[in-house]
Amino acid sequence: MEKESKQHEVLQRASLFLKKHNREPRVAELLLQYFLHVSRSEFFMMMRDPVPVKVAAQFQDAIEKHAETGVPIQHMIGHEEFYGRKFSVNEHTLIPRPETEELVQQVIQTAANEPITIVDIGTGSGIIAVTLALELPKATVFATDISEGALTVAHQNAKQLGADVTFLQGDFLKPFIGKKADIIVSNPPYIAHQDKADLTDTVGKFDPDLALFADENGLAAYRQIIADIPCVMNDSAAVFFEIGESQGEAVRDLLTEEFPASNVQVMKDINKKDRIIQAHIKK
Incomplete structure (x- = not known):
């Protein structure tokens, strides 16, 4: 059975992967927060919590897709913030x-x-x-x-x-x-x-x-x-x-x-x- 990694470990690996592929490392934070279904404040309070294996796999697939194709993460998650509100985009x-x-x-x-x-x-x-x-x-x-x-x-x-x-x-x-x-x-x-x-x-x-x-x-x-x-x-x-x-x-x-x-x-x-x-x- 695959071992769960802590959130900060998953995030660090993804950020380094993005940087290696000349992508913005902060994308990893936004995508992982999305896959964990948590608020921004909750996300940073959970850094030492384990990430479920299934969630980590979905997250890694999304990171690789963004790195390889450049597809905007907003298209993956379906929204973007503007003037303090969440707007759907596609x-x-x-x-x-x-x-x-x-x-x-x-x-x-x-x-x-x-x-x-x-x-x-x-x-x-x-x-x-x-x-x-x-x-x-x-x-x-x-x-x-x-x-x-x-x-x-x-x-x-x-x-x-x-x-x-x-x-x-x-x-x-x-x-x-x-x-x-x-x-x-x-x-x-x-x-x-x-x-x-x-x-x-x-x-x-x-x-x-x-x-x-x-x-x-x-x-x-x-x-x-x-x-x-x-x-x-x-x-x-x-x-x-x-x-x-x-x-x-x-x-x-x-x-x-x-x-x-x-x-x-x-x-x-x-x-x-x-x-x-x-x-x-x-x-």
Whole structure:
């Protein structure tokens, strides 16, 4: 009969294995916590407890799969944390990233929980729209996406977290035309197709291309959204975009071209990289 190992031993072996295969060692903590079905605090209190042989085998299989293929652990466990909440994710959606929390925080500060209308464009798993609906209960929140698979996940997340969001299927702002918004927010596809080779396999092979890549050196989505803003904004509107770190000047120029009187700011993320465009525009 195979002998059980203690949790810290199982974790150490897996971390070293991942490091050897140029993967992030901390993945081992997240996966083992998942297979043990325990909270983060319980996990660290159990370090000297034995890990059942069956659990250790499942865990090792998952570690090897991640190391060999790059499949995101979020796809294995089916969720990711965002803004303190657990969101379901799968192959139809981007995996939420910490930088997007900073985008959401900027919107929350601007909205100040007033009775306004917000539209999230290209919602994916719904992280932005659902978070805003929960953090700003006075706001009316809409979200669009062209992907039926993504919208299924977004609906699921809204239902599980108790968020009141109206989802619309279609290309960027198109399904929202006929309605009016005070705040427009989007984390659209912004990676140039020629940059695909520079992505890690965890992103390049497993995140949906539809949510990653855009024509015109990654600017096509911004251009299309900006062109439709006059059709959906009230007399004035605040626009928030997540951007690639080298796109600040280009996206700012697209906005000032369309709205010469707008006040456009390029904002840096916690890593001091250009990450957010915030624009206040008037008709």
